[in-house]
Amino acid sequence: MIGGFFDRYHANWTEAELAWFETLLDEDDVDIMAWALKTQDVPAHMAGPQMELMMRLDYVEIPR
Numbered sequence: 812m813i814g815g816f817f818d819r820y821h822a823n824w825t826e827a828e829l830a831w832f833e834t835l836l837d838e839d840d841v842d843i844m845a846w847a848l849k850t851q852d853v854p855a856h857m858a859g860p861q862m863e864l865m866m867r868l869d870y871v872e873i874p875r
Contacts, residue, residue, distance in 0.1 A: 812844060812871055819870035831861045 817832065824832070835843065835857065845851035847865050 812847065813840070815870040816865050820864060828861055831857075831859070835861075 813835070821829070821832070838857070842851065843865075846853045846857065846862060847868060849866060853862050
């Protein structure tokens, strides 16, 4: 999930957005998934436009 998000969006990120992503990588994968799936509240230090973009999940192929 994290790799798919990076692959889809990183090309146009600013330095601040890259810094946010680096901070994200320090978080537990289980928490990141819960935030993206909206099953757990996003902590204030991770909230914002980048997390909202991650929550779209348009970078994950979901088999049907």
